[in-house]
Amino acid sequence: MTIEGKFQIGEVADAVGLSIRTIRHYDELGVVEPSGRTAGGFRLYTDADVARLQFVKRLKPMQFSLEEIHEVLHLLDRRAEVGLEPSDIERLEWFVATGQARCDVLRTQLAESERVVERLRSAAAVAS
Amino acid sequence: MTIEGKFQIGEVADAVGLSIRTIRHYDELGVVEPSGRTAGGFRLYTDADVARLQFVKRLKPMQFSLEEIHEVLHLLDRRAEVGLEPSDIERLEWFVATGQARCDVLRTQLAESERVVERLRSAAAVAS
DNA sequence: TGAACTCTAACGTGGCGTTACTGTCG
């Protein structure tokens, strides 16, 4: 890190496991913007920014679009700042329900994938 | 079904759970081609074709590209027809190893997704 | 005959990967 708990994009990419391009893309869309920049224009990320990126990374496997993920982050921010209105809570509950459904899909896909791998394994084994 | 065990694309789409567009796309790429056509040009799929489509659908969650999936189908076909050469077996083993790794990723993603859903659930609950 | 289904062709989209070239940091 360069200055007082600020990380530049390469370190963040290694830490979180996202490509530099991806992190820049999230900035362009406003999903996760760096808290600051150096005088020369280098992006500077705080620990909180890194946590946001990690959160985005974990929402991706559930098939949420970046726009939806952006919305979730907004909702959580607003909850901490001014509190949630009924419509916000409804929206959050939609995310919970949808997320649950996507987890079920993931479970099914995992089970099927394991069976497919077994099938491929036996195809490779019997033939040798 | 129209004629003797031949299905047209809409029925296949419903049965397999893929969109008509997706099935046509697989045809365009040569990944799964229909066994026949009507005189007017309608695609006709056999049970074997449907099974191939189902197989493709199950390989997708493992992040294989359509080109790679195409290759797997070719390998399994060749195994049944003329048998596999050593290089084919090596390639199949790569698919097995990679598939295994992708299963591990899926397992991790599932666990993380469940934790994320819990976090969202409590955010929606405490606020209400 | 007509309603439902299918066809091809072609452009649009999301989420980045990949140059290409310039500028910044330690």
Added chain:
DNA sequence: ACGACAGTAACGCCACGTTAGAGTTC
């Protein structure tokens, strides 16, 4: 000062979604 790292801009790519308009099937 120099090598590693970062910046923007813009085009490329995959796997389809989405019209649009014409033809086919039962």
